Amino acid sequence: MGINYLYPDFEVHRDREKCITCRVCERQCANEVHSYDAESNRMVSDDTKCVNCHRCVSLCPTHALKIVKTNHGFKDNANWKGDVIQDIYRQADSGGVLLASMGTPKDYPVYWDKMLINASQVTNPSIDPLREPMETKTFLGQKSSKIRRDENGKLITKTDPQLALNIPIMFSAMSYGSISYNAHKSLALAAQKLGIFYNTGEGGLHEDFYQYGKNTIVQVASGRFGVHPEYLNAGAAIEIKMGQGAKPGIGGHLPGSKIGEDISKTRMIPEHADAISPAPHHDIYSIEDLRQLVYTLKEATAYTKPIIVKVAAVHNISAIASGIARSGADIIAIDGFRGGTGAAPARTRDNVGIPIELALASVDTRLRQEGIRNNVSLVVGGSIRSSADVIKAIALGADAIYIATSALLALGCHLCRTCQSGKCNWGIATQRPELVKRLNPEVGSERLVNLITAWNHEIKEMMGGMGINSIEALRGNRLMLRGIGLNETELQILGIAHAGQ
Amino acid sequence: MKRVYVNEQWCLGCHLCEYYCAYANSGQESMVKALKDRTINPRIKVEEKNGISFAVNCRHCNEPLCVKSCIAGALSQVDGLIVVDASKCVGCYSCIMACPYGALMPNEEGVMQKCELCTTNTHGKPACVQGCPNKAIVFEER
Amino acid sequence: MHYVIVGNSIASVGCIESIRKIDQTGTISVIGDEVHPCYSRPLISYLLENKTTEEKMTYRNDAFYEQNNVKLMLGKRVQAINTETKQLSIDDGSLVDYDKLLIATGSCPFIPPMKNLESVKNRFTFMTLDDAKNLEKVLTKESRVLIIGAGLIGLKCAEGIRDRVKTITVVDLASRVLVSILDEAGSSLVEKKLISEGITCILGDSVKEFVNSDALLTSGRVVGFDVLVLAVGVRPNVSLVKEAGGEVNRAILIDETCQTSLADVYAAGDCCESIDCITNERKVLAILPNAYMQGETAGRNMAGEDAFFDKAMAMNAIGFFGLHVITAGIYQGSDKLFTTESGYKRLFVQDGKLVGYILIGDTINRAGIYTSLVRNKTDLATIDFDLISEEPLLMAFAKKERAHKLGDAQ
Amino acid sequence: MTTIDVGLKPFDELNREIRACTDDTLVLNDVNGQRYIGCALSNKNITINGTSGNAMGAYLDGCTITVNGNAQDATGDTMNDGMIIIHGSCGDAAGYSMRGGKIFIRDSAGYRSGIHMKAYEEKQPLIIIGDRAGSFLGEYLAGGTIIVLGLHQEGKAPVGYFCGTGMHGGKIYLRCDTLPSDLPQQVSSSDATQEDMQEISAHLESYCAIFDLDKEALLASHFYVLRPNSSTPYKMLYTNV
CATH class of the missing domain: 3.20.20.70 (Aldolase class I)
Incomplete structure (x- = not known):
């Protein structure tokens, strides 16, 4: 095994008082975090496999589960934060490019949250959408900036295609x-x-x-x-x-392991070969x-x-x-x-x-x-x-x-x-x-x-x-x-x- | 009549229907109190094999073989619903012999119990349907 | 329209319920020789066992006859059918007209000749509620009971009174118990159970003679007893139809509409011979589900529908002291045997179809799935028979069939 | 048969005429680089006399386009089926992402020919280039076959730089005596086997007939075959966060 530099990010907390051993957590976790121990008639968990997706938490009928971010961490360091250190360990282990998914979790400014919306007061009165028509329909496509007429002077109403x-x-x-x-x-x-x-x-x-x-x-x-x-x-x-x-x-890359029969057919590429964009x-x-x-x-x-x-x-x-x-x-x-x-x-x-x-x-x-x-x-x-x-x-x-x-x-x-x-x-x-x-x-x-x-x-x-x-x-x-x-x-x-x- | 319909395409084999059923028919207010450290004996059972799974409970047949086979008159059809009068049941298992779906099962005392669509407990609407996370079990008029 | 039903048991209820689904106005009269409202005869052993009460034994609730507008004539016996005038003569001298008639007279105990039988004072049959009540009166903790007949009735009787008496001895001419519904291994399991519950089984033997309080058996054995229960077998009550000129074999002959050979006269239940759907042979299939469904079919035809009952088959669900037995169909063809810790299972396959099964002990769960294979004559090639042999599962059916069984959810 | 004298007709007008044409055979005379000719066409055969413009036969789905002259860039882009025959040379990016059909080029092709060509079941695309292909030939090749004959290369590798970079399917046959000097690591090269030669022979059958070449003489020369090392070349590159 060597030295394990990576510690579990999450801890599975199970309230033993509430757990009815229905094993739904075990059946629903594709990461195989939960398992049943027959000897003790208890559910046990392997924190190292948990990705904190909450499937088990959501389906637990007695709300006996919660997933908690571990409070175990590296020595405080405002520059070398825990995730930075962990990334280095990962790459030192594997030599690989770090692969991630969904949007960046980093703390960049969110400008939406730094803008405020106006409202009418006194003049230009506000409109009650429950009483009055309110149009949210919109058309996407090129809009002609000129009025065009045909040889007879009639308006040409045909526009470029719109969504x-x-x-x-x-x-x-x-x-x-x-x-x-x-x-x-x-x-x-x-x-x-x-x-x-x-x-x-x-x-x-x-x-x-x-x-x-x-x-x-x-x-x-x-x-x-x-x-x-x-x-x-x-x-x-x-x-x-x-x-x-x-x-x-950069391009895209759907690994061959995900190219099953149906996807192969839809993408029109062989099964199990990488799909590289x-x-x-x-x-x-x-x-x-x-x-x-x-x-x-x-x-x-x-x-x-x-x-x-x-x-x-x-x-x-x-x-x-x-x-x-x-x-x-x-x-x-x-x-x-x-x-x-x-x-x-x-x-x-x-x-x-x-x-x-x-x-x-x-x-x-x-x-x-x-x-x-x-x-x-x-x-x-x-x-x-x-x-x-x-x-x-x-x-x-x-x-x-x-x-x-x-x-x-x-x-x-x-x-x-x-x-x-x-x-x-x-x-x-x-x-x-x-x-x-x-x-x-x-x-x-x-x-x-x-x-x-x-x-x-x-x-x-x-x-x-x-x-x-x-x-x-x-x-x-x-x-x-x-x-x-x-x-x-x-x-x-x-x-x-x-x-x- | 509204009945429970099961669609194996969406059944995840999570078995929650069984637990919600057992809870609904336990008479207890808390699921933990009702089911903790107990072997449950629900009125809906999940079959699973080779990645396929589906729940089975009483179909509430229009021509119920279980009712027609009951030697004690304990099973009856009330407005389409097949109900069992536990006090009349003597545990002969003729209904087990008759039901083509295998939907009847005895309770711990050997008395027959069956899905009564939660009309006879406080849940009102079938608990298995309410508890199914993927609409694999629905309660519909068809 | 006047419907008359002779006999007030399960077939009768089936008939009433089906008539009333179609015809709410015609009059229905039920003539029965017992004074009780319809009760289920198989329950009498459970009554003695205190698993039920006389009140709970009624097959339908108290309001049943009133709700279905049924005229009850209880404690009366029909003496003859006049098919010319469409009249019944009752033992009280009255005549009852009918338009459609159902004969549901059931069967009565068969008592073989035994020497000095008449000398036995505490002598009972075990068919009716009155039989059970009469028996109950004489039983004491000190009673030694001798039951002749190790069939369903005799053994259920044994179970029912087991805790009320001192000893029970069951004697049967056959070499094993429940010979009509079980194979040898099954009989042996049940016999073991009975023995473990303190019941003595003497098989392959019969009573030669009763002497005072002893039964002398053919083998030379002597069994002392205080109470005698005769449960050798039953005979269909066919005389009414027979005397009116209807076709009768061992029992009344009916077709798939449950009609007898007499016009407007139907018959259902234990008094009939019906066509076994597996063998297509005529048989007396004296079991409760058949009685109900025949009564129901007769009722529908009497009320003017075209109904057929072509699913008659042997099947039994019975238990002794917690050991449950479920059987169905015929025991022919090749068989598949599974033994488990506390029971066993035997499936019989003929011409690619399941034709019968025996389940004992922990194999009985969901037995109806097997019954449906027998009843529907399912081609075993269309299902996963290996899987379903292991355990009755809907999983064994093809996806489409399975979806259909589960209600065709979208 | 419909004949259109193209001249300096704008491309959209020309293509509208082609789409509207009910004849299944079209001859376009005096073509002067009009673009998108035969785009997504599946129901007519076109002969182009002159020089076709960019993206000729893009998404082509099952007819034959013959160019008596040169073709420009992006010929047969994402072509699905059919045949493009060029009696001359063609520009860059011919057969880009092509999935089916054939492109026969009598002379040379520009840069980036056959990039990301891919095969699926019965769809097995083929590009044959008579003389030489520019750099980046068959980059990201995922399926199908490219043959470069080097007719006037006297045994030198008939391709430019970076041939087959990122290749993870398909094969490239080069008729030459020396390999390109900079083959990337995803590519393995070998002498064409007898089996390969049979395949080449089958592919050359109609090519040689169309361009009046001596097939046997071509087959008598040496061919290299380039194949990918792996169909999942980037599997080991990543580690999960």
């Missing part, structure tokens, strides 16, 4: 492979019920899900898995993935190349579908967005660095990219300055956690937002951040059939619908408070935001005044 969203929220890309069949089905069913969209990610579209095509965004990424004309035409829009907030600048698209080295791919996809779908270009929020994002807005793309999706992932190198996830709030504000500002804001719609994602974040994003200039982590939480994810292990006890980030079945899409989709419906009510309520009755009137309305505890530079980038001003 119509009942609520300005969409489920962002998660591939079948990174998440399970049932997680995908839950998203698809919910998108259909809500009149919004979910996104295939780069995993192809399972044959069972073609029926949800009207509420599907199909993705084309550097690996082009499962991409063919039928796929491109199945969705309501096509997204070219250039980058992802959690891992800007290269870091760049090897046919895109310039905005001109990007334009070429945008138009290839438009040609492939006879100009019937809007094309989304998704990029990670990085340092010069406004210049990049400006290029994309000129590439013929209809929608730009920007993914902030706090966004989630099924697996990413930890160093990249935790250190590369910029917060979505700053990226969004600077992109919206830049596109307006250049007079090309109407060329594209802006969709932002990367840790949108509540309806308040949605309101703030729209006020900063977004047309709609993408959520993924919030959606997974609705499905039961407990953010244990071990997706890469493939042993998701909630049936989400796993391909093991006995775990996948834990997520009944009927339950999952209902929870998603509940979440988004609740957010929509809250959005309407806050809009009403601002005296705004249409989401379109909130977009880019930065007067509705004030900063709190932000410095001059931050306020300037966000384009908002400080609270009290």
Whole structure:
């Protein structure tokens, strides 16, 4: 065994008074933490295997369990913190690149929490959304800035293809492979019920899900898995993935161990071979190349579908967005660095990219300055956690937002951040059939619908408070935001005044 | 009539239905008090093998063979619900012989007990349904 | 419409309940020679064992006859059926008209000739509630009871009175107990149980003669006794139908609608011969579930529906001192045997179908799953028979069939 | 058969005409680099006289495109099925992520040909390049076959730098006497076996017929085969946080 440098992060606390030895914890833990000791007629636990996913805690019928972060730690050191030391031990053990999942847990500023929303008082009265119509429907796509007439002088009303969203929220890309069949089905069913969209990610579209095509965004990424004309035409829009907030600048990699029969079929690659998405698209080295791919996809779908270009929020994002807005793309999706992932190198996830709030504000500002804001719609994602974040994003200039982590939480994810292990006890980030079945899409989709419906009510309520009755009137309305505890530079980038001003 | 329906596709084999059943029919207010250090004898049982699992309890048949076979008149069909009068049951097990689902089982005293959809305890709605974490057991009118 | 039912037992209740599901207005009359409301005869041993009471023995609740609007004529005996006039003559001299008639007269104890039997004062049969009550009156802690017959009735009687008496001796001509429902190994298990409970079993022997308080057996053995219970067998009560010209073999012949050869006359229960669904042979299948279902089928046909009962088969669930026995079907074909700590299981397979089984002790759980295989003549190739042989599980059925059994949840 | 004189027609207009055309055979004359010709097409055969533009035959799904001239970049991008024949050379990134069908190039191909080509069951893509391929040939190759014949290379390796980097499936046949000097660690090279030669022979059958080449003479020369070392090359790279 040698020396064990890594100690359990969590301790399983079982209240012996309450435990009825029903063994549900044992049956439900794919990490094999719990077991039954017949001799003592007691449940026992192996703390070293616990990832703190709470499956056992949630299902324990007598609430006899809790998982506690160990208070055992290294000698206090503000510089060499425990997790830093542990990472070094891990790498010294393995020689491997640290792999992590979900969004970064590091303590970076969350600008959403440093912005406050306005409300009407006395003048410009607020609106009661229970009594008066409140519009949250929005359309994504190129908006013509000119009125055009035909040779007879009649108005040409035909617009570029648009995505119509009942609520300005969409489920962002998660591939079948990174998440399970049932997680995908839950998203698809919910998108259909809500009149919004979910996104295939780069995993192809399972044959069972073609029926949800009207509420599907199909993705084309550097690996082009499962991409063919039928796929491109199945969705309501096509997204070219250039980058992802959690891992800007690098590609994706679904290990061969996760490529079972069904995923192999959907991605159209052999079973058990790695699915590697290269870091760049090897046919895109310039905005001109990007334009070429945008138009290839438009040609492939006879100009019937809007094309989304998704990029990670990085340092010069406004210049990049400006290029994309000129590439013929209809929608730009920007993914902030706090966004989630099924697996990413930890160093990249935790250190590369910029917060979505700053990226969004600077992109919206830049596109307006250049007079090309109407060329594209802006969709932002990367840790949108509540309806308040949605309101703030729209006020900063977004047309709609993408959520993924919030959606997974609705499905039961407990953010244990071990997706890469493939042993998701909630049936989400796993391909093991006995775990996948834990997520009944009927339950999952209902929870998603509940979440988004609740957010929509809250959005309407806050809009009403601002005296705004249409989401379109909130977009880019930065007067509705004030900063709190932000410095001059931050306020300037966000384009908002400080609270009290 | 509303009945319990079981869908093996969503059954996780967690056995919680059995524990909620045993608790519901224990007459105790606390699950811990009801079940701690006891071998439970629920009215719903999970079958599991090779990764497949599903719960089985009384189907409340329209033509109940158990009722027709009961020598004591202890089983009867009341508004569709098959109930057992424990005081009349003599433990002959004719119902075990008759039930094609194997849904009846004796209690610790050898008297028959069966799922009565929690209509005869304080839970009101089937506890197995309420306790199922994945809607593998539903209570529906069909 | 006037429905008349002769006999007031299980078949009668089945008939009443099914008629009333269809016809709420026709009159139903029940004529029975016993004065009690319908009770279940197999319970009389449990009554003596104090596992039930006379009140709880009633097969349906007190309001049953009233709720179903049934005219009860108890303590009366039907003497003849006139199929011409559609009338019954009752022993009180009255006549009862019928439109549809059910004969559910059951059976009565068969008593073989035994020398000096009439000299035995405390002599009982063990069929009816009155039999049990009469027996109970004479039993004391000092009684030595001799039971002739080691069949279901004799042994249940033994169990029922075991704690009330000093000794029990069971004598049977057959070489083992429960010969009608068990194989040798099964009989031996039950016999062992009986012996361990202090019951003496004398098998392959019979009473030659009663002398004072002794029974002299053919073997020469002498058994002293104070109380004699005769439980050798039963005879179907067929005379009414026979005398009216109906076809009768060992019992009344009925078809799958439970009709006799006489127009508008049906029969159900222990007085009938029905067609064994496994062998397609005519048999007296005098067991309670058949009685109910035949009565029910007869009732439905009497009330104008077309109903068939084609699932008659032998099956028995019985226990002695906690040792449970469940059997069904016929014991033919190849067999599969499993022995366990406290019991055993034997399955009989013929032509790819389960045709019968014997379960004793801890193998009885969920036995109905096996019964359903026999009753439905399930092709064993369509299920996992190895698995289901080990243990009766719905898991052994194909996925689709399983889903169907579980209610076709979506 | 429909003939279109393309001239300087804008690409979108041309492609709309092609899509709308009910004939299953089309001849495009005087093509001047119009892009996206035959994009996602599955139901007609096209002959292009002139120079086709970028992304010709992208997502092609089962017809034949013949170019009498040169082709530009991204030819047959993510092609699913069908055949592209180029009587000349083609630009960069030919057959990128191609999953099925065939691309036959008479002369040379630019950089990054056959990157991330992949195979799935009956879909086994094939690229044959007559003379030379530029750098990065078959990068991330996940399946399918690339053959480079080096017709005018006199036995020198007919590829540029970084051939087969990140390769984890498929194979590359090179007709030459010396291997590229910088083969990456994911690639193992060997002389083509008899079995390999049979496969090459089968692949060359129609190629040689189309371009009027002496197959037997080609087969008489030496071929190398490049294969990946592992189908899961990055398995050992990671450790979990």
